Amino acid sequence: MHTREEKLAAFGRLLDVQHRLRKECPWDRKQTFESLRPNTIEEVFELADALMKHDLHDVMKELGDVMEHVVFYSILGSEEKEFDIADVCNQEARKLMFRHPFIDWTGWPDDPKADLQETPDDAAGVEVTWEQIKQKEKDGNRTVLSGVPDSLPSLIKAYRIQDKARNVGFDWEKKEDVWDKVREELAELEAELKKEDKENSTRELGDFIFSVINAARLYHLNPDNALEHTNQKFIRRFNYVEEKSKEMGKALKDMTLGDMDELWNEAKNLEKK
Numbered sequence: 001m002h003t004r005e006e007k008l009a010a011f012g013r014l015l016d017v018q019h020r021l022r023k024e025c026p027w028d029r030k031q032t033f034e035s036l037r038p039n040t041i042e043e044v045f046e047l048a049d050a051l052m053k054h055d056l057h058d059v060m061k062e063l064g065d066v067m068e069h070v071v072f073y074s075i076l077g078s079e080e081k082e083f084d085i086a087d088v089c090n091q092e093a094r095k096l097m098f099r100h101p102f103i104d105w106t107g108w109p110d111d112p113k114a115d116l117q118e119t120p121d122d123a124a125g126v127e128v129t130w131e132q133i134k135q136k137e138k139d140g141n142r143t144v145l146s147g148v149p150d151s152l153p154s155l156i157k158a159y160r161i162q163d164k165a166r167n168v169g170f171d172w173e174k175k176e177d178v179w180d181k182v183r184e185e186l187a188e189l190e191a192e193l194k195k196e197d198k199e200n201s202t203r204e205l206g207d208f209i210f211s212v213i214n215a216a217r218l219y220h221l222n223p224d225n226a227l228e229h230t231n232q233k234f235i236r237r238f239n240y241v242e243e244k245s246k247e248m249g250k251a252l253k254d255m256t257l258g259d260m261d262e263l264w265n266e267a268k269n270l271e272k273k
Contacts, residue, residue, distance in 0.1 A: 014067065014068070014071060015071060015085065018068065018071045018072055018075060019075060022072075022075050028072075031072070031076075032076070033073065033076055036069065036072060036073065036076075039069070040066075040069045040073075043062065043065045043066050043069060044066060046062050046065065047059070047062035047063060047065070047066055049062075050062045052225065052228055052229075052232075070085075070088065071085060074087075074088050144164050144165065144167075144168055145161055145164055145165070147164065148160045148161055148164065153224075155209075155213065155223060155224050155227065156224050158209070158210050158213045159213055159216075159217055159222070159223060159224065162213065162214050162217050163217060166217075171218075172214075172218060175215075175218035175219060178211070178214055178215045178218050179215065181211050181214070182208070182211045182212060182214075182215055184211075185204065185207045185208040185210075185211045186208055188204045188207065188208075189201065189204040189205055189207070189208045191204075192204045233271075236267065236271075237264055237267040237268065237271075238264075240263065240264075240266070240267035240270070241260055241263040241264055241267065244263045244266070245260075245263070
């Protein structure tokens, strides 16, 4: 691994490269905050894919792409004389220091002070402390849920909403109690589906999914990761069915459901070996 000096030099090299691209590359010269946004979203999702696959080489590569966007936005900020990369780094460092008052920051620049000084003894305690301190920040979240980005994918957003509510005590007293709510929401969904009321069914479907996500959270399961594993499993098995159908000289649309189920079960059995 590299020394601290080597890491600082590498970051400086990235800054130099991006500054030069901004001046000399036709594509970079025309970019704005708004035009870069879709690319940034794509890069973050590519990083998320690499993390799910635990492909550490790709994780490294995608982290670089995300970091390049952070540097690029900072250059745009400096051009508007609003902020630069030093402001970004200092702001984040100060925020982290302020939210961890139980660590002795004496001697550090801008040594932060906070009212809450108790030292949490576990990760859950740190999360609760974190949410309480965020409410004290000068430019922090005005409400408990205001820190949840509007643009988050709905499944992840639901988990974050529930988790933030938990950090201020709004949660089930016993995790087992959540199953009554799940069953209640499922029954309400089934009732609306029988009525063929699409609007109410959509609303009840949302309530049911929200309750399942709540159950996953209470049992310390990440629903987004779980669903992505299932997505990948379905893709593998369906690809197997498609490949086998081609070997048999048949198009999928010409196969019976029974034929496809047989190939699907073959794929399942192969995964168990």
